[in-house]
Amino acid sequence: MMFEGLSEKFQNVFSGMRKKGKLDESDIKVANREIKLALLEADVNFKVVKSFTKSVSERAKGEEVLKSLTPGQQYIKVVNEEMVKMLGGEDQKLEISKDKLNIFMMIGLQGAGKTTTAAKIANLLRKEASLSPLLVAADVYRPAAIEQLKILGKELNIPVYFDDASQNPVEIAKKAKEIATEKGHDLVIIDTAGRLQIDETLMQELSDIDQSIQPTEKLLVVDGMTGQESVNVSKTFDDKLGITGVVLTKLDGDTRGGAALSVAYTTQKPIVFIGTGEKLSDIESFYPDRMASRILGMGDVLSLIDKAQNMVDEEEARRMEEKIRNASFDLNDFLDQLHQLQKMGSISSLLEMMPGVNKKALAGLDMAATEKQMKRTEAIIFSMTPEEREKPDIINGSRRKRIANGSGTSVADVNRLLKGFEQSRKMMKQMGNMGKRKRGRMKLPFM
Template sequence: MFESLSDRLSGIFDKLTGRGALSENDVNEALREIRRALIEADVALPVVRSFTDKVRNRAVGAEVVKSVTPGQMVVKIVHDQLVEMLGAESQGVDLNAAAPVTIMMVGLQGSGKTTTTSKIARRLTQRDKRKVLMASLDTRRPAAQEQLKVLGEQNDVDTLPIVEGQGPVDIAKRAMTAAKLGGYDVVLLDTAGRTHIDEPLMVEMADVKSATQPHEILLVADALTGQDAVNLAKNFDERVGITGIALTRMDGDGRGGAALSMHAVTGKPVKLVGTGEKSDALEDFHPKRIADRILGMGDIVSLVEKAAEAIDAEKAAEMARRMQKGHFDLNDLAEQLKQMEKLGGMSGMMGMLPGVGKMKKQIEASNIDDKMFKRQVAIIQSMTKIEKRKPELLKASRKKRIAAGAGVGVAEVNKLLKMHRQMADMMKQMGKKKGMLGKMMGGLTGGMGGMPNVDPKQLEEMSKSGQLPGGMELPKGLPGGFPTGMGGGMPGLPGLGGPKMPGGLGSLPGFGKGKKK
């Protein structure tokens, strides 16, 4: 997400912050580069002009001149304007209305509207504990109604039974009646899409809107369409009156121009972003956090929230208790690796850590990829139950059998065992120091000890200062031992949360007190 733009801006700001003083020419040159970067990111031209004008008005004034660190002040000004351009305050899907709350989904064909509908329904059901009914109004696209039904079954969400021959308005009315009779909290209406904006599409949507009076009308737009997405949003808003935008395929767009332009041009908030194909790959759109990511400042708050949702708290709590007693076998290691996968793997997690984004090339050069977690879990799964509990039994013949079963070389098995040995030794040392491991395992999001009352604002402040609970520092520069792979380097202390995120990044080799390179 925003990788290309982030890389360009990072290079521009490195030049600025490396100077003791800035002249007006320095600022103008930087703004020219920023303007080029935004245009290359497919940001709408009027938005680019407005953005650079606002930054210039603040950056060439006394605000920067009187600053102790002019370069950093310019970065702050750009950050503030990015937040303003993206929408200032986060606005989620509004459910504050009499039940059933009706949400109407609109957009072009192929934008991911049906998939997004099911993702929203899943989130409302699992996270918000709402009773949700989905209804497909797409009577033209083959198997469109069947697709929503299948997605509903996969995500445990009810869908309106299909009745052949009914039109979109009749289906919508039947959905509203069924929702009232069935005691549903939310109704999601998945309208038909087109390959382009046409009059019949707009008339049909207006009729559905008139019949159901939806509380929210969400436009689903493909982030890869760039500036066309902005024109699309304007047309739908003029004809139907959208209340918010959901951007799909944000994980596949390194530019991010659509997200940066949508709010500035339409005045409508981007509420949700799709970040993958999986049913849980949907995030709330937080302007400040997105601006932080674009400028390489990380996003600790989103990482912790993701951890709270993705990780089984009971399993994590049990692991924490075992670690406190100095127990850490290969079953525990496999569980940690699986949890890392749930959090988006190495690349997903590191993209949210302050200062780590600039290490991307070094990380790629170190051959650490997200598939590595799967390989390591496969190695552990190729072991017998007793081998997982007692790794000391693994001699040469057993290692060969395990390597063959996992489809890797014996060297990979040795690396995994070395990593486990280092982590197990660390757990024993920590277990001997009374209360120390328990304190380190205290979760950022609450849980058992640690910081039970930390709110997102406090987390943001901690991420700015680079400090985490217990006096731990976030990694700066290239951690020691990291390039040697998962088997190299001395593992650090467990960090970034406890029972809900045991071990965290600190448990990975090199994320402790290793020397910087």
């Protein structure tokens, strides 16, 4: 995962600082040097590193840290606060209005992920802001981009405007704006053309689109894996077009991740979204404090809660709670829960959001084997009849053999799943009984 190496280095520095009862200026100097090297190795822009370490050094050498009763913890607090500042400071949300047409113009180099990101944002804001989006295919130079957007729109059930007859992206954008107004859409997301590198033709075209439709947001899509080059790209696009925000893609990669720590500082424009995977649901609103917490190895519980809330239907949650209380939880329900977990992302990405998770210990876990086991469990349940899923107690020896054969697993695998499920059900039953007893005790004084 991105930031893995950087996060580990920060945790090593913090571990050493926590062990010291007192800190002096030489301790601060050593720690700052280690942090500086870690950031440079992560491909963070040199000017950004210099500014960051200078701010940390100045604050850490003051009374705030050196005279503190817990100097190690205070030093960590200072680093965290400066990291939040480097990532953009306070949360800066997009200005979205339900009373007017919101127009997002997606810009960036070819290969940064503009087309997929446009669809992801449309899907996210339809859910979170209850907007009615219209996607616009304005990349007339790459037919695959138009086709890709049409496929994504169909998958998400979001309309896509395209014009096979026109080769003029300005006219396409203007027409899309008119259609959105006519059909009652309140969000238009325009997927513009990119190039392998910035040139005058590209900039002129983007400027013409900008002037003709006056977008409410000009979002620069930056490949999080490009490192130092992303800083130069961001600066040029901002100087020429005046971007309003940045979307960082591919933050699930295993590269050093310096772009994420450099772009906001160098452009002074907020990072508004981050792409965290290939699925259309793998996009998050960006929060500087949460990202700083992840990078420094402190976890990100709030984002984990957000993921869970976005994936869980309230009515379904109430139904599941009732089943647990009544001890009627079956293998269909177990499968549903497994699918909910899979929608939230990989096991490793979820564990990384948990505070206190040791990165080295996490690296030692065989995540691929865990994911494989989940697929095996799914195959076993799919090989059961509806009656067997509802009443696992009827699964005798011959049925177990049939299920194993049908799922491409062994009888031992089937036995292991059924045993684990039975233990879980017993535990849920006990929890349900405890809840009933507590509710009963609470009602007694009022009877």
